[in-house]
Amino acid sequence: MGEGAARPGGGAPGRTAAEHSGGPAVPDPRTVEHAVARGCVACRAGRVDADGYCENCGHAQPSERDHMERALDTVAAVSDRGLRHHRNEDSFAVARAVLPDGSPATVAIVCDGVSSATRPDEASAAAAATACETLTAALPRGAHPQTAMHEAIVAAAKAVDALADGGGDGAREHEPHRHQNAPACTLVGAVVAGGLLVVGWVGDSRAYWVPDDRGAPAARLTEDDSWAAQMVAAGLMGEAEAYADERAHAITGWLGADSYELDPHTAAFKPDRPGVVVVCTDGLWNYAEGTDEMARVLPADAGARPLHSARVLVGHALDGGGHDNVTVALLPFAVPPAGAGSA
């Protein structure tokens, strides 16, 4: 990880932010920098100006989005800029809600900004936040999780559309050649509620199911909106051939103003055993594409230590080259005790 070590943002999982609960003894370097010195992390000689660049060496300072972590009791998520991209265009949101019967529900949304569009980072942040808010508002009202997921994706799409109308700030003026291109992103989300597992997605971000008992088969829960997936689905190419094509990753569905027809996909499952839902962007699954591979890199105790395991998965992508932003959310799924939730 030589490259990662030289990077100011520090992508190495585990050496940055604290768990949600108790913080470690060493303070997070990014927090310190924002609160106090504003010294340059690249040359260590200059101060950081109002635009976020060093007054001495000019280098951009790590942004808070370069590495983000969040953990609740029943879900954890980690997002990292990776080693090759200059900013993190992925985003995520996690939340808990309480169903009308008092049982808990957990929500995770992961979005990947489309780099060839303008302001992809704003698109992914708006989509993740909006989808998560929509779900946490709908679930306590008794909405069916699958219906709520569908509506959350529609709401997220509207939020991304709105970005194209309202002018953005900062990034926009730096990219005048991209003005014509409206912001866009993918979305994948999962809800665990009342013994039900619901996923929803648009684009090529994915959800995987990995049972705690690794003897049982893992499964991919989403179908990419991508060129390769369409070729395979249409029977025009074999999987290996399609994914080897340079067009493989061209996405055919996304949220954003350039998308002429929004087609949110949702699916509901009733797992019969405990496991972990892996919700991630292609920055991770490119380094663990098959379900077996994903099951192999996911730590065996992922159900008990979701934040640690999310860090391990991000580390796996970085060790593999970190060519893209990497984001993963892990939702442990426990089978409800017999009788519960079956009313």
Added chain:
Amino acid sequence: MANFSKSSVPRFAVEVYQNEYLPEGGQEVNAIVTVTSTGGGTSGGIPLTGAGSSPASLPVPEARAPGAAVVIMVDCSGSMDYPPTKMRNARDATAAAVSTLRDGTAFAVVAGTHVAQEVYPGGGGLAVADERTRGEARQALRRLSAGGGTAISTWLKLTDRLLGASDAPIRHAILLTDGRNEHEGADELRDALDACDGRFTCDARGVGTDWEVKEVTQIASALLGSADIVADPGGLAADFTRMMADAMGKEVADVALRLWTPVGTEVLFVKQVAPVMEDLTARRTEAGPRAGDYPTGSWGDESRDYHVCVRVPAAGLGREMLAARVSLVLPDPSGAAGAAEVLSQGLVRAVWTDDMAASTSINPQVAHYTGQAELAEVIQQGLDARKLGDFDGATAKLGRAVQLAAVSGNGDTAKLLAKVVDVVDASTGTVRLKAKVAEADEMTLETRSTKTVRVKDINR
């Protein structure tokens, strides 16, 4: 529409056009910086639409007179009498320019020969323009007659003394010559220009065809004004009127383009690229740590483009840095570099990526002005080669110029080139030198070789 409440200083806007993406190890960063000032000048930022526009919607210029001082230098050397219409046209043109002076503007007229003489008002001072003084000046112009030599440095020194007596923020001059600066050495002119640098701006005009293009363009470049040829003396009055109207439209003087670059960064060049090509690289004055000021003169309602090229230290893939900060500044009158007022600024960035499509694309603005710079250069080289009798060299350079003018949509320059060469095929740059070229056409091409067009003009 809240244009009435603005101050007399125009608002400056800076836009940066660049491809910030560099390949691994890439170091050279190019950007076109468009600077637009609005809210000052004659139109108050509102496009003048002529008939139909409500007078009430236009600001009254006199209400916020910026305080301008103008000196007109008229060549009165003996050659101005050959033909006699030249002197008469120069008198008429100066009279027309005087009539254009806004009330309250300080002004003077200087007659230039091997010495400089005050024509109006005299006594080492400036008159304040009103109906009476404009009339007196026109009367005084009638006394102008031709006789003597040409020593332009003396004209500039007198003009500097006269303008120095005024505290007007906008200090401008107009210089008209018809002959070579032959009664003094090139050093004397250069020294005088150095001495006047930053003290006033000056438009320079050559009338007829017996003057030296490089002398006139040298004066205009050094003093941040425009240069042009008025081959037919009959066109002088219209040209003088337009120049004076431009001068009256200036609202803020001594604006500098400030370039901050990070440590280890080399400034390869800073050029004004529109409306006219002007290399400013060598005119930098240091302005604090890693910052330098490049002079831009005075501004009215207008827009100019600058090409900034810097070499930054390479950084790793995924890194981003600020390659340059470009700002328009108004220096503090007391001269302290740090106290300058920043009117507007833009950021030039560098981002290293392994995305080949991103790092290999050239920004259209940068490509366009790189072509315009080459166009001005090959015209100059082609004309120089032609003068030296190197016809093959001239054909090659002017052929390339024809090609560049065609692809960039610079129609005015293409027309001027077509008077010097026969164009066989513009797209390949195939040309033949014309056997006979009118001197005025060649001088017009040389004087106007630095005029550029903007990218958006092509798409219209």
